Amino acid sequence: MLDRKFILENVEAVKLNCQNRNVPADVDRFVELETARREQQREVEALNQESNAVSKSIGKCKTPEEKAAKMEEGRAIREKIAGVRQTLDALEKELDQIQRGIPNMAHPDAPIGDDDGSNLAVAYGKTPLPTWPEGFKPLDHVELAEKLDLIDFEGGARVAGAGFYFLKNEAVLLELALEQYALSKLVRAGFTPTTTPDLAKNDVLQGTGYIPRGNETQIYSIENSDLSLIATAEITLGGLLANQTVDAEQLPMRLCGISHCFRTEAGAAGRASRGLYRVHQFSKVEMFAFCLPEQSEALHQELLQLERDIFDGLEIPYRVVDTATGDLGGPAYRKYDLEAWMPGRGGYGEVTSTSNCTDYQARRLNARYRVKGEKGTNFVHTLNGTAVAISRALLAVMEMYQQEDGSIVVPKALRPYVDFEVIRPKN
């Protein structure tokens, strides 16, 4: 979330930002409530001061009568405090709700626009778009999976419902290969590899900007508990520093995590999301970084470059998209997506996403750093980026590497991790 003082001092900028991002937040109401809250807060503090003074004086009273009078006085103040506190709590509740709805400020260079139609393609990968032999029509991954017995969508639906699937045969080995391939690049780049919990406390979800319950939630929550299935390891990795203060020398912290990701994807269906493209569960290697404010922009470029290296290495064509203000998630200051070429749909589809969340997540998480020799603490900056989301990466690999004879060739970059070079129809 944004700093309350910042909102009060930059009302017009915050309102314009909400408008650019297409978020209907009542900033004026926020200002009104926060102003009132501050007043009430001062009132409570003054009363507390009074009450503290009375309490302290009781220990020094000489006569029982004097003592009884003071006690009565203290009791009266306490009642008064309870009253003010009640209005304060009500203000706080409404304020918090509005404050959570106000998105992060956007990077001044982020393209302004209402939705993904305004996203800007800013770069392309090293690999050219594929050219197919005369008369050959590339299949989509669902058809390929069927022919090569790589994915069982029907079985997934029977067991867990639509949107679930079993990977089978070489697809399983490719999943592990993609993870290892990405991980080895990240470890070389100085990232600490982790496997994270697949569940997290709702507090942590909220801290990273995910809303566990409610109509439009993407999150599966566990009944009779305060746990939810995570939608990304961003949640667990971000939670690592919740309510922590680290020394500035420890920053930047580059982490990556393998986890399963679970998403309800309520109401999302249709041709564009067929097969593996939009599913309820997939595996992902996620990058995450905590850093000093002055490091975050460079680190964001670093994460983007790693994503590009990974897909250039796989020799899959892609474009880099600078996300428009209206299409940014609440915590993002700036976001780049990699969209890989997917022959089955004859178009680009999102495969990675990297965001610089500046101090927006950190403020909610209460993740701070301390500079040695200086007084006080400050909020860290957080960044996240997809290294490889297996379902979509696998989709892109299958479709891009299909051959005229119906087989799929394994990308060179993955061959060190599997003991086959071509996937052929079983018999």
Added chain:
RNA sequence: GGAGAGGUGGCAGAGUGGUCGAAUGCGCGGGUUUGCUAAACCCGUGAGCCCGUAAGGGCUCCGCAGGUUCAAAUCCUGUCCUCUCCGCCA
């Protein structure tokens, strides 16, 4: 899952109703001494927020959330976490 013990400042650890934001030691910062370093000695050393140009003053925080009380680190309830023992298990 059952039984017990415990969660206090960067760390260790005292503190069982008021004089406790918290002894003491270590660590850290500054200083004295010193050819240099070390030792010794002296002083200082938590965070968030509010008022104030500042000096300074105030509020909150002893895992977390409530409660009792004029007053809570200290008493009560709930909850989370850690450790030990038992059971179970991969």
